[in-house]
Amino acid sequence: MKTISIRRIAPLMLLLAPIVLSSSDSADTDADIAYLKEKYANVDDVRPTPVPGLYELQFGYRIAYVDATGQFGFLGSGDLQNVSNGENLTESRRADMRRELLAGLDDWDTLDFLPDRTEHELLVFTDVDCGYCRRLHQQMAEYHELGIGxxxxxxxxxxxxxxxxxTMQSIWCSGDRNAALTVAKAGGFVPERQCDSVSVERHFELGREIGLSGTPALLTPGGELIPGYVPPIRLAAILNEETVSE
Structure with a gap:
């Protein structure tokens, strides 16, 4: 039987103790949420968590946790975990938000390389000067053979x-953007172009919002963010497993 180290969860228990105890004195959940929305004027969403008296704050694609007073909690990289089954509740919420992002993908002005028979579509953050981004693009036909767009x-x-x-701004301003991207990823020259498109800026800010630090970064239909290059056969296995688990 898997055991859980008390030393690992003790800090979490100590942090949550005053939160749980104070929950009995708090107003109802709706009042707490209204108060926290007023206290954190730039928050996008506030919702209760499975921990009594602990609330989730959403700032763009970033998540924090506070008690009903808004004074104590996890800010930054502290994830909330169900220690009984190992589920990372914070990552589950991040995946939910990424799926919402994918649902509105048509508004993001993507450059699409899709096979005739598409079984899986990936959102891929890319850079023309990234070696593994170029490797992924060079294998596009192999991804397509496996139904991956x-x-x-x-x-x-x-x-x-x-x-x-x-270069990337010039690609998004090109008449044949897919061809221009392919030229750039092969190390070729793309003539500088300017237009009214703000897609590169929007994409870059989105990547920063969800915490990207490198490329390629693959966002699966299930909302999982995979950092780095994944070979075609391995990626197909990951996506097929994700489909089965859904």
Missing amino acids: VRYVAFPRSGPDTDSWT
Whole structure:
């Protein structure tokens, strides 16, 4: 039988103790939520958690936890976990938000490389100067043979006002954007172009919001964020397993 180290969960228990005890003195959940929305004016959503008196705050694609007073909780990278079954409740919520993002994907001006028979669609954050991004693109035919389609968004890791940013902006302003991206990923020259598109900026900010630090980054239909390159056969296995688990 799997055992759980008291040393590992003791800090969590100590942190939650005052929160749980104070919950009996708090107003009802709706009042707590209204109070927290007023206290954190820039919060996007507030919802209760399975822990009495502990609330989830959503700021864009970032999550924090506070008690009903808004004074104590987890801010930053502290994830909430169900220690009885190992489920990371914070990651489950992140996956929910990523699925919502995918539901509105048509509004994100992606560059799509889709097979005739698409079984899985991935959102892929890419950079033209990333070696593994180029490797993924070179194997596009293999992904397509396995029914995997790719929808690219731009994430030039070097940031604004750099050569990579300018190249990606030029690609999104090209007449044949897919062809321009393929040329760039092969190390070819893409003529500089300007247009009214703000897609690269939007994509980059989105990547920062969900905590990207590198490319490629793959977002699956189930909301899982996979950092780095994954070979075609291995990726197909991951996606098929995700489909079965749903």
